[in-house]
Amino acid sequence: MNRPQPVEKMIDIIKKLPGVGPKMAERLSYHILKMPQGEVERLIDSIQKARQTMKYCSACFNLSESDPCPICSDTAREHNIICVVETPQDLIAVSKVKDYKGLYFVLGGALSPLDAVGPDDIRIDKLLKRLKSSKITEVILATDTDSKGETTALYLAEIIKPIGITVTRLGYGLPVGGDIEYADELTISRAILGRKEM
């Protein structure tokens, strides 16, 4: 006997989620079939509500309930300095550091020749447009410190410096090969204080 078709289909779809293998997808599917109806509704509701209410800020491409997002529309922040991160999760990690009062820009990924992710696949054009149309004087590159993030930082430094904007890279304290999202606040704080011009 094979699995009933509706279960098979649910497993097939769930196993495509990142970090979910076939066995995990099967476990999750059978768990969902056993859950009380109210819990399943809450799960689906939370997904639908998040999808409906969250949008990308048209200035920084952070996920936000409003456009522009609260950070971009905050006039008390320093609007001449911008911190470039790969993902909204990275932005939240950096924003926990009280020392930084500037703006952000979310690239939506990192350059990765092996995965066929080139400059057109992340928001490099939009970043350049933003830099040229505003009074930004410094760009802090806070991409991950793995090879993709480093490649992205080098690439960005190369194309931003000719515009006449200071380009810095988070430096002090960040462990090499790591993921910014998982770094602790103190490490990120030191990295911001110890940033170096590229």
Next chain:
Amino acid sequence: MNRPQPVEKMIDIIKKLPGVGPKMAERLSYHILKMPQGEVERLIDSIQKARQTMKYCSACFNLSESDPCPICSDTAREHNIICVVETPQDLIAVSKVKDYKGLYFVLGGALSPLDAVGPDDIRIDKLLKRLKSSKITEVILATDTDSKGETTALYLAEIIKPIGITVTRLGYGLPVGGDIEYADELTISRAILGRKEM
């Protein structure tokens, strides 16, 4: 900055799924926010459809699109022998073995005093009722070979034997401490052929 509330809520709900920690829940949530709308709809549809169409067979408590399920309503099968498993996943693993032509019964778990799972929390009463009301002559206990499954098998043997039904346990070939669901077909086949009376 904290995560926006709708994202926070989605993460909170997803991290309660089995085998999903906080970091995995965050990764899944941000992935779902980035997915094309059509893919999200397919994910939700597959869950809702599986929930709507799958029901428990009232005879064996297997998950099925019909009640009774195709196995219980198959008159070509041997209706005097019943194989007791813990979960619908275990049933599918055993049913891949062509040698076995009998029926099944899904307990819905295993006895586990440490987790406060007692005889009333799995379908032992329903199994006994089924055994007493039908012409079953042999019960094959195919619970897992870990301590919970062994405890359940010993408990079931003790209460079924007095009814005058032969009780056997999958024996040959099953690795001790393992999970039936992950066993290969040949191992399960040998275990059925080498089953021993308890």
